[in-house]
Amino acid sequence: MAGIVCRTASRIISSQASCSSSVVAVRHSHWFTSMLSLKTSVPLRAEPKKRKKVDPRRELMVKERLKKKLKKLEKVPPEMIPIEDFIKSAKGFDETRVREAPDLCFEESERRALLLKEWSRFKRSQHQTEMHEIQEALEAQRQALEELKLESEELYKAAVSPDTDIFPFQHDGPCYTPPLTNYEAPEGKYNDITRVYTQ
Amino acid sequence: MAAPFTRVYRPFWRIITTTKSNRGVRNVSYTSQQWSAQNVKTAGAASPWALHGAVCVQRLPVVTQDRSPIEEEFMELMQKMEFERSLLADHELKLLDDAALMSRKQEGDYDSDEEDDYRDKDIVTAQDLEDIWEQKLKDFQPALRSQGNDQKDASSSERCLADSLILLVKKDVGSQKLWLLPQIQWQMGETLRQTAERALASLPGADLKATFLGNAPCGFYKYKYPKDIQKEGSVGAKVFFFKAVLSSHKHLPLEKNSFAWVKKDELQDFLKPEYLKQVRRFIMAL
Numbered sequence: 022m023a024g025i026v027c028r029t030a031s032r033i034i035s036s037q038a039s040c041s042s043s044v045v046a047v048r049h050s051h052w053f054t055s056m057l058s059l060k061t062s063v064p065l066r067a068e069p070k071k072r073k074k075v076d077p078r079r080e081l082m083v084k085e086r087l088k089k090k091l092k093k094l095e096k097v098p099p100e101m102i103p104i105e106d107f108i109k110s111a112k113g114f115d116e117t118r119v120r121e122a123p124d125l126c127f128e129e130s131e132r133r134a135l136l137l138k139e140w141s142r143f144k145r146s147q148h149q150t151e152m153h154e155i156q157e158a159l160e161a162q163r164q165a166l167e168e169l170k171l172e173s174e175e176l177y178k179a180a181v182s183p184d185t186d187i188f189p190f191q192h193d194g195p196c197y198t199p200p201l202t203n204y205e206a207p208e209g210k211y212n213d214i215t216r217v218y219t220q
Numbered sequence: 221m222a223a224p225f226t227r228v229y230r231p232f233w234r235i236i237t238t239t240k241s242n243r244g245v246r247n248v249s250y251t252s253q254q255w256s257a258q259n260v261k262t263a264g265a266a267s268p269w270a271l272h273g274a275v276c277v278q279r280l281p282v283v284t285q286d287r288s289p290i291e292e293e294f295m296e297l298m299q300k301m302e303f304e305r306s307l308l309a310d311h312e313l314k315l316l317d318d319a320a321l322m323s324r325k326q327e328g329d330y331d332s333d334e335e336d337d338y339r340d341k342d343i344v345t346a347q348d349l350e351d352i353w354e355q356k357l358k359d360f361q362p363a364l365r366s367q368g369n370d371q372k373d374a375s376s377s378e379r380c381l382a383d384s385l386i387l388l389v390k391k392d393v394g395s396q397k398l399w400l401l402p403q404i405q406w407q408m409g410e411t412l413r414q415t416a417e418r419a420l421a422s423l424p425g426a427d428l429k430a431t432f433l434g435n436a437p438c439g440f441y442k443y444k445y446p447k448d449i450q451k452e453g454s455v456g457a458k459v460f461f462f463k464a465v466l467s468s469h470k471h472l473p474l475e476k477n478s479f480a481w482v483k484k485d486e487l488q489d490f491l492k493p494e495y496l497k498q499v500r501r502f503i504m505a506l
Contacts, residue, residue: 118308133297140294154504158438161501165440165460169412172267172458179411180436187434192465195281198362199381 102218268455273415274403279466283381314346374480385481399490416462430464439502
């Protein structure tokens with residue numbers, strides 16, 4: 022290996038010495054390559070080299086500008102979820118749906134007014150009885166607790182302490198008809214059209 | 221000083237009993253509670269009242285009450301007024317359109333191609349829909365609101381579905397048999413609410429599940445024993461009532477002569493007047 026290198030080096034030097042005069046004359050012209058340099062064609066050499074520093078910086082600048090634009094867009098506050106119940110539907114303002122106003126005779130309007138007054142009196146007496154019953158019950162409880170206190174302090178304290186097990190309390194309220202025994206409700210198919218909003 | 225029955229010395233404001241008193245009257249038992257000096261109860265000054273815990277079990281109404289005449293009238297008026305002030309619904313508009321279409325079809329020069337929206341003859345009209353719905357309603361048979369056994373069987377819990385019912389038991393008190401709310405004597409070491417729960421559980425033949433509404437009693441009744449029974453140290457008894465709501469619906473039928481489910485206005489037929497006076501205060505029949 023070393024011998025080959027020496028031989029090529031000696032050959033180059035001898036050749037260089039022989040054609041040195043001609044080589045000097047053409048060295049400064051780009052059309053004639055020197056024997057020493059690589060055999061490169063002209064177009065390959067004429068290509069502009071990639072400038073490594075400025076382009077990455079340019080790309081970074083472009084990316085930063087895009088990011089800033091995105092941030093500006095994102096800064097807009099998110100759209101509020103509308104409350105369906107508060108939106109007045111267009112059907113309410115439809116004029117084709119207006120019902121004709123009824124024609125009330127004098128007796129009918131009188132009867133209605135008197136019935137409303139009767140109802141307010143009825144409701145007032147109902148409320149009074151309810152309040153009275155509640156007061157009675159509270160008074161009975163208060164007296165019971167007083168008696169219990171006279172009896173035994175410990176039992177009184179146990180009675181007055183809060184009950185943690187009562188909640189959650191569930192009870193099915195009264196319906197119009199009592200529940201049927203062994204009744205299987207028919208399965209109903211339905212399309213759920215509730216709108217789901219995401220933020 | 222510590223009470224005479226404690227063996228171990230404790231500061232006088234803290235009493236811990238290790239022995240149960242054998243005296244017939246109830247004695248207070250504590251589990252290391254702090255006491256102020258004035259409230260110390262010693263074995264000697266025991267109360268002469270025997271304590272009982274009782275339970276007022278209510279079967280709440282299953283069915284809504286019937287309306288009174290004025291309520292009926294007012295309900296009708298409200299429905300009429302609401303109807304008069306309302307707008308036409310989609311269904312009603314459809315009905316009107318169908319009616320108009322029918323009247324146009326009946327005319328001589330009817331051309332179905334002139335309709336705005338050409339409709340097939342197979343489409344169901346709004347009137348047909350109404351008929352279908354009415355038919356479906358008729359096919360369903362709901363249970364009757366009143367079973368009809370209101371007056372006869374006082375021991376069934378299915379009577380008077382529109383009112384809340386209270387459970388009464390017939391018990392031997394001294395020499396008499398009286399109708400009472402289920403009660404049982406208090407034992408040491410339990411709270412009065414536990415006594416009431418025990419009273420409910422110990423009813424013979426009844427498997428009732430109830431939710432007790434709180435730790436506090438809702439009412440009380442005290443009575444003195446007749447003179448011949450009064451021993452020294454026991455003057456009478458105090459009964460503390462606790463409210464409970466019946467949770468399960470279906471029960472085994474109870475014995476007719478010893479159990480009764482009664483409304484508030486029927487209570488006077490069963491209970492003694494003094495007892496009734498106290499019990500009525502906390503039972504609300506709204």
